[in-house]
Amino acid sequence: MTQSVVVQVGQCGNQVGCRFWDLALREHAHVNKNGLYDEALSSFFRNVDSRKSDGGACGVGGRIQHLKARAVLVDMEEGVVNEILQGPLREVFDNTQLLTDVSGSGNNWAVGHMTYGSAYREQIVDKLRKTAEHCDCLQCFFLIHSMGGGTGSGLGTRVLNVLEEEFPEVCRIATSIYPSVEDDVITSPYNSVLAMRELTEHADCVLPVENQSLVNIVNKIKLMSHSGKPGSVIKRDSTVISGQGGLSGAEKPFDAMNNIVANLLLNITSSARFEGSLNMDLNEIAMNLVPFPRLHYLVPSLTPLYTLADVSIPTRRLDQMFSDAFSKDHQLIRADPKHSLYLACALMVRGKVQVSDLRRNIERLKPSLPFVSWNQEGWKTGLCSVPPVGHSHSLLALANNTCVKPTFRELRERFTKLYRKKAHLHHYLHVEGMEQSYFSEAINSLSSLIEEYHHLDATKGKLIPDAPRLNIAT
Incomplete structure (x- = not known):
């Protein structure tokens, strides 16, 4: 079984990562009723026998004893990491996985990349190596960071460089959160452009996510749920509305936005975490979707973004899910891929879906999707049998498409x-x-x-x- 490591950098990276670990644990608990440490869990968690004297979290014969996330948490301010350590997820991380400072990067890429990147390089390498040593077969590093601030953009891309230097054979996938036009960080265009050069040169794949798209999606769902129309009640355990997770205190405005990004990560890692009739290897994403090395920005779209409380989902709804994945309303950046050129596309499906459903929908949609002439069959498909909690099925589309322009x-x-x-x-x-x-x-x-x-x-x-x-x- 292969394993992957999540590297969370900066405030945004750690908040999104926190949501990912919370939702991932829920998924595994939903499937793994007997509390056994299995291959699915080992992909992103390791089992530690803490042998607590108080009779705490230990077990026998392959049972879960004490789970530790395969993660490294980095932030140059302590706030968010401290919140995580005081919340429900505190047992999932230990001090060897954490790296914090107190002063922050002052929304300055250079401080994050140059100052902190140089000062903490050896510690970052040490924590990455220790985490990698706990893997039998390390397949992928997932970097989660934002582009607009100083730590996420500057130190985040410095960590990416370190990953390339220290683990050149291991795939590097970055989930990068781009600021909206109305961003309150005045220097965010500098930080984002400086970070983009590093992403273009040193990442294998980048999944760009725009804050404005997340705001639009959340507002649309809120509008729908408060419309009072029959059939518009949204289930509490659906993708966007799924409770507090690892952060303490009242729900914050960006929690729902972070949930969407966390679900992007849940879907892309589902084949690594669960069985499926058509599982997709994480290495295959870059291998099949990136024909030109610099053009590795893959536009993500996620569907469904919610589940209605009183609606069952027949085949018609399944087909609608595939159609939605190519509509601009479901893209996680403001883009319309159907009116731009596809270089390749991956469909990662979860739940009660047959291979025949997958193939039928690709054939149905193909005529309306403009592909490059030399890659008309440029589809990569994955089918994982375990759906997200609260859904019967879901779909993540990753489009290598010129709509990022x-x-x-x-x-x-x-x-x-x-x-x-x-x-x-x-x-x-x-x-x-x-x-x-x-x-x-x-x-x-x-x-x-x-x-x-x-x-x-x-x-x-x-x-x-x-x-x-x-x-x-x-």
Whole structure:
């Protein structure tokens, strides 16, 4: 059985990670009624015999004794990590997995990447190695971080570089939360563009998620649930509304948003955690969906985003789930993939779904989805038999699609608006090791990425002899 490690960096990364571990434990408890430590649990948890003198969490004969998450938690402020350690998930982590400071990165990529990245590099390597040593067959690192602040963007991408240096053969998948246009961090365009260069160069796959898309989805669900119409009562254990999880205190506005991202991670890891008739290996995501090494931004869409309390789901609803996965309302970035070019697409299905249902829906949808000419059959499918708690089935679509281009262009425009005025630049240039060339190299990297997507759009993916060539992944 393969194992994966989750690396949570910064406030957002740790809040999303907290939701993931909470929901993952619920899923395993729902399936594993006898409390046995099995292969499914071993993929993201290890079993520790604590032999407590008070007769606490220990067991015999393969029973769960004491679960520890395969995770490393990093934040340069203590707040969120302390909250986790005081909440229901406190037993799932120990001090060897944690790395915190007190002052934070001041919403400055350079402080996170240069200052803290250098100061804590050896400790980060040590914690990653110790976590990796507990794996029999380490397959993947999942990095969860945000792009707009200083620790998530700066130290998060420094951790990504460390992973590439120390574990070059292990797949690196980043879930990166992009700020909305109205973000209250004025330097977020700088942080995001500087981080994007690192993601483009050092990640195997990036799953971009936009805060604005999450806000839109949550608002839409709230509107629906308060409409008073018959059949619009949403189940309490559905994807978005699923309780407090590992954080203490009253539910915060972003809890529902974090739940959506956590469910993205639950779905992408489901084949590694449970049996299925058509399980998808995590390594196969990059192998099958990334024909050009730099173009590894995979647009996620998730469906259903809620479950109605009084509605059973017949075949018609199953087909609707597949249709929804390609509608712009279910994308986790503001994009419309059906009107852009597909390089490849993965469908990761969970629950009571037959392979025949999967194939029938692909055949039904294919005519409306524009694929590059040389990869018309560019579909990767996974089928896991265990659905998320509260659902009969679910679907995660990962589209390598040129529809990311408008998001990246918008980010470039916001960066340029700040950079043209040299606004706040001195805060970055005062950081030891940071030079102005980092800004020009980062914006050039982003512009080059946009141009590569534009070239594919302009040629409909056809390889034209005199046109600039993209590097094919090998």
